[in-house]
Amino acid sequence: MFNLHGKLQYFLYPAPVDMRKSFYTLSGVVSSIMKRNVQDGEAFIFVNRNMSIMKVLHLEHGGLVIYHKRLENGTFTLPRFNEDIVSQQITWQELMMIVDNVKPIKRRLKKRQKSI
Template sequence: MFHLHQSLNYYLYPFPVDMCKSFYTLSGIVTSSMGKDVQNGDVFIFVNRKQSIMKILHMEYAGLVIYHKKLESGRFHLPSFNENTHSIIYQWSDLIMLVQNVKTKLKRKEKY
C-alpha cells in the first residue's frame, strides 16, 4: 500500500547517492548526513548522480519501506542548493512535480 501523502514531512538529500544502498545505509545517511531520525515518519528522497534513479525511504506502520523509481530515459530535475545544505525541505506537491517534471534528452541523429 502506498502511504505517502501531503501531511508528511519530505526531505531531499541534495547529493548523489549510490543506488546499491538499501535500508540501513540510506538510514545511515539520514542520521549522519541529514541530522534526522528515520523512525519519526518523515520521508527521505535520494537520487543518483545521473539523476535517473530515485529512492524514497519512509518508516511506515510495520517497518521501513523503499519506493524505487528508475527512468528509462531522461532525468529528474533537482533544485539548486548551497554546498553546505544537508537536506532540502520538500512538500508533497514538490515531490509530485519532481516525479512528473522529468527532463528528456533529445537523441541526435547520426550522420552516415
C-alpha cells in the same frame, strides 16, 4: 500499499547517492549525514548522479519502505538549493513536480559506417 501523502515531511538529500544502497545504508545516510531520525516518520529522498533513479525511504507501520523510481528516458529536475546544506525540506507538491516534470534526454544518433 502506497503511504506517501501531503501531511508528511519530505527531506531531499542534495548529493548523488549510489543506488545499490538499501535500507540500512540509506538509514545511515539519514542519521549520520542528514542529522535526522528515520523513526520520526519523515520521508527521505535520494537520487543518483545521472538523475534517472530516485529512492524514497519512509518508516511505515510494518517497518521501513523504499519507493524506487527508475526512468527509462529523461532525468529528474531537482529544485535549486544552497550547496552547503545536508538536506533540503520540500513539500508534497514539490516532490510531485520533481516526479512529473521529467526532462527528456536528447540523444544523438551515431552515423553508421557503410560496409563495402
